[in-house]
Amino acid sequence: MTWLTWRQARAQLLVASVALAALAVYLVSLGGSIRRFYDERIAGCEGQACYLARWDLRAGFDDGVSVAMVLLLAVPGLIGVFWGAPLVAQELEQRTERLVWNQSITRRRWLAVKLLVVGLCGAAMSGLFSLLLTWSVSRYDQVVGGRFAALGFASRNLVPIGYALFAFVLGSVIGMVLRRTLPAMAVTLVVFAAVQLLVPTAVRQHLVPAVTTTVAVDAAVLNSGVGMRLNEDDTFDLQGYVAEGSWSLDFSAPLSKADGSSYTGEDAKPCLLPEDMAAGDACVVAQDLHFEYTHQPADRYWTFQWIELSMFVGLALVLAGFGFLWIRRL
Amino acid sequence: MTVAIRTTALTKRYGRHLALDDCTLAIPQGRIVGLVGPNGAGKSTLLGLMSGMVAPTSGSIEVLGRRPAAGAEQLSRVGFVAQDAPVYGRLTVAEHLVLGARLNPRWDDAFAVRRTRERGLDPGKKAGSLSGGQRAQLALTIAAAKRGELLVLDEPVAALDPLARRAFLRDLLDFVDELGVSVVLSSHLLGDVEQVCDHLVVLAGGRTELAGDVADLLGVHHRITRRPGEDLQLPAGAEVIHAETSGGESVMIVRSAQEPARSEPVDLEDVTLAYLTRATTAVPAAVTGAVR
Numbered sequence: 001m002t003w004l005t006w007r008q009a010r011a012q013l014l015v016a017s018v019a020l021a022a023l024a025v026y027l028v029s030l031g032g033s034i035r036r037f038y039d040e041r042i043a044g045c046e047g048q049a050c051y052l053a054r055w056d057l058r059a060g061f062d063d064g065v066s067v068a069m070v071l072l073l074a075v076p077g078l079i080g081v082f083w084g085a086p087l088v089a090q091e092l093e094q095r096t097e098r099l100v101w102n103q104s105i106t107r108r109r110w111l112a113v114k115l116l117v118v119g120l121c122g123a124a125m126s127g128l129f130s131l132l133l134t135w136s137v138s139r140y141d142q143v144v145g146g147r148f149a150a151l152g153f154a155s156r157n158l159v160p161i162g163y164a165l166f167a168f169v170l171g172s173v174i175g176m177v178l179r180r181t182l183p184a185m186a187v188t189l190v191v192f193a194a195v196q197l198l199v200p201t202a203v204r205q206h207l208v209p210a211v212t213t214t215v216a217v218d219a220a221v222l223n224s225g226v227g228m229r230l231n232e233d234d235t236f237d238l239q240g241y242v243a244e245g246s247w248s249l250d251f252s253a254p255l256s257k258a259d260g261s262s263y264t265g266e267d268a269k270p271c272l273l274p275e276d277m278a279a280g281d282a283c284v285v286a287q288d289l290h291f292e293y294t295h296q297p298a299d300r301y302w303t304f305q306w307i308e309l310s311m312f313v314g315l316a317l318v319l320a321g322f323g324f325l326w327i328r329r330l
Numbered sequence: 331m332t333v334a335i336r337t338t339a340l341t342k343r344y345g346r347h348l349a350l351d352d353c354t355l356a357i358p359q360g361r362i363v364g365l366v367g368p369n370g371a372g373k374s375t376l377l378g379l380m381s382g383m384v385a386p387t388s389g390s391i392e393v394l395g396r397r398p399a400a401g402a403e404q405l406s407r408v409g410f411v412a413q414d415a416p417v418y419g420r421l422t423v424a425e426h427l428v429l430g431a432r433l434n435p436r437w438d439d440a441f442a443v444r445r446t447r448e449r450g451l452d453p454g455k456k457a458g459s460l461s462g463g464q465r466a467q468l469a470l471t472i473a474a475a476k477r478g479e480l481l482v483l484d485e486p487v488a489a490l491d492p493l494a495r496r497a498f499l500r501d502l503l504d505f506v507d508e509l510g511v512s513v514v515l516s517s518h519l520l521g522d523v524e525q526v527c528d529h530l531v532v533l534a535g536g537r538t539e540l541a542g543d544v545a546d547l548l549g550v551h552h553r554i555t556r557r558p559g560e561d562l563q564l565p566a567g568a569e570v571i572h573a574e575t576s577g578g579e580s581v582m583i584v585r586s587a588q589e590p591a592r593s594e595p596v597d598l599e600d601v602t603l604a605y606l607t608r609a610t611t612a613v614p615a616a617v618t619g620a621v622r
Contacts, residue, residue: 001432001433003428003429003432004429004432004433007421007425007429008418008420094416094419095412095414095416096416096417096418098383098410098412098416099412099416099417099418099469099472100429100433101383101399102381102383102405102408102409102410102412102473103405103429103430103433103434103472103476104402104403104405104406104433104434104435104476105402105405105433106399106401106402106405107399109402328385329385
């Protein structure tokens with residue numbers, strides 16, 4: 001059965017391998033350029049030059065990195081649509097299942113081998129691409145930060161493997177149920193896209209209970225690019241604070257004074273010194289303010305990678321289980 | 331008598347459509363069974379049930395003593411060629427033989443290679459570019475080289491021209507002899523299976539109208555011609571299957587273990603047509619009244 005599966009998938013695996021090889025060449029050269037830039041301008045830099053170099057790195061490589069990222073995000077979808085959906089649907093459509101299911105092999109075994117061989121190839125391709133990309137842009141990631149950003153998280157390290165497996169089995173099962181290749185491809189695309197939108201926006205942050213810490217407003221906080229917003233009820237919110245490498249779950253948080261009461265417009269008036277920013281900041285710091293910071297800490301990055309990988313592999317297994325039940329009814 | 335296929339009140343429903351209705355059969359081993367009936371009679375459904383491609387709605391079916399497609403072992407004992415002889419268009423003839431060899435434990439490669447050569451199938455040719463007849467030969471070769479105990483062929487000659495039909499069936503007889511398998515083949519034309527089968531099952535509207543060994547069927551059916559005004563004496567237990575009146579003369583096909591007076595022998599076509607006609611139209615009351 002492995003032979004037949006290999007024979008049927010040969011052409012598509014070859015095309016995918018060629019595409020992956022081309023991507024590898026691109027990613028290795030991109031990685032080389034980023035590294036050279038980093039070594040020349042960022043390693044050991046100081047002060048303003050450092051700030052400028054970081055800015056130039058982003059400006060210079062944003063497009064190249066984005067293209068690779070979007071491609072990697074698309075790969076599981078492509079595997080689901082072009083490998084998964086036709087896997088069984090095409091056999092049913094061309095009625096060849098009546099030939100192969102009458103050889104001395106049970107339908108379940110047939111399905112198991114097909115899912116395993118093609119699915120593992122898909123997972124391997126996705127994993128290899130992710131490995132290359134993660135290596136290639138590691139210096140860029142180091143400078144830019146934000147490893148929990150939706151697109152960045154989904155296109156690095158382990159999770160692309162889970163997405164590929166899930167998309168592939170999803171496509172296969174949808175094809176099995178719909179029995180027609182084209183509708184199965186369309187439905188697979190829609191369902192997979194919906195899952196890929198839903199997970200980063202509504203699911204991922206709840207996978208591990210968030211941590212809330214009390215952060216004191218000091219000079220470092222004020223210099224990290226945050227803003228203070230006066231609300232209609234005369235209280236202040238602190239907006240845009242992100243602790244190094246962590247995943248901030250609330251964009252703004254109410255500011256409180258040392259006694260726990262809200263920081264109001266009245267309280268802020270003495271520190272309104274538009275002609276001397278530094279003095280104004282020092283004044284705010286002296287007021288001993290704090291706020292609650294709800295986030296996922298930076299050291300949970302790998303926890304999230306593993307959880308999400310397991311979640312998608314688990315979903316793939318559940319779907320495959322459904323497929324094994326369903327194939328008896330065909 | 332060893333039973334190759336036994337069905338008990340076998341029923342298959344597709345939504346509201348009743349494809350096979352309460353079918354009870356016992357087909358002995360070692361026969362070439364012709365399954366005949368008009369289009370939509372339920373032939374493909376019954377064959378699908380035998381191969382395990384279709385699951386029954388109710389009732390039961392046993393093929394060679396086990397539930398069809400119950401496992402790899404059972405699958406290896408039954409060769410099935412579905413209607414239109416499905417093959418993989420992008421695989422070559424030779425690759426189909428590799429497929430058969432890889433997926434069947436008792437694969438007879440020498441037989442398969444010899445047969446494809448004899449049938450003029452180019453091993454390097456893609457199956458998608460074969461003619462209908464060649465595709466049927468390829469599918470049959472794969473099913474036969476499995477070396478199962480039963481071959482189930484759904485309309486194997488439907489795609490062939492009349493000349494190729496004869497050749498295909500003659501060839502089928504030859505290798506059935508060589509392999510020693512039982513065969514079930516279906517057709518909507520009696521003429522196709524008549525020349526080869528020694529057991530007949532007639533289906534109409536999802537129901538079994540007639541089933542039995544050809545010799546037995548010919549033995550218990552009789553044709554009687556009754557001229558106007560003649561008296562008719564039928565033996566006890568005789569049943570008029572079909573009667574046709576033209577110009578005052580009625581021709582009847584009668585089922586009776588005992589041979590009625592003035593009866594003539596029937597051929598398989600008479601019998602089959604009689605049952606199929608009875609299945610679609612009620613026997614005229616006047617005739618039955620006159621006889622009974």
